Amino acid sequence: MFLRYAAVLALVATASGCVYEHPYRERRVVVERPAYAEVIAPQPPPVQYVEVEPRPRPGYVWARGYWNWEGGRYVAVHGHWEAERAGYRYVHPYWEQRGNSWHWHQGEWAR
Template identity: 55%
Template sequence: MSIRLVALTALTLLASGCVVEQPAPRPHPRPVVVEQPVVEREVVQREYVEVVAPQPPPTVIVEEEPVHRPGYVWAHGYWHWNGHEYIAVHGHWEAERPGYHYVHPHYVQHNDGWHLNVGVWVQG
């Protein structure tokens, strides 16, 4: 019986062998994701309606340009056609934009009447 016990123990040791623990595989690096609240910029959308007047605007200046204000451009006042008559729209200050110049509101005559081109900033 002792030989059987020794043989069984030897067989068990041979069958089990030496076990070496392998380190766990490293996961693939993943990008770090940080949740941040979405902040939407306030977008001012202006509805643009083509203004076509049947007659030219008055030649009277809406208002005189005020004294120069550093860092700003004076947007001239203009005459706005409301469908029945011209109404004076007063000028206002626009903050300067480096690399741009301001084109003041003005009317251009076409075959169907006088078209208002609103004041805009143009690159250059």
């Protein structure tokens, strides 16, 4: 009986060294546009958000500041630099009225 268990144990130990693990190549996920959640506000945004636009910066586009709907009210969001993308133009974020509500369109790169 002991010999049988010893033989099974020896077989398992030998077979475990024969396992070949395939190399794993990680796949890169390329996302063109971040996840988008529709934002609808019940009232129009305040007058256009005004801020001093900085001097041009080579290789970047200034994304203007805007009003964001947050917690039942509008909150000012400061502008920021976006790295240029060859063959694209930057469309600034904006609010659009549809019926009695206002719909948010985030800034994006368009061809």
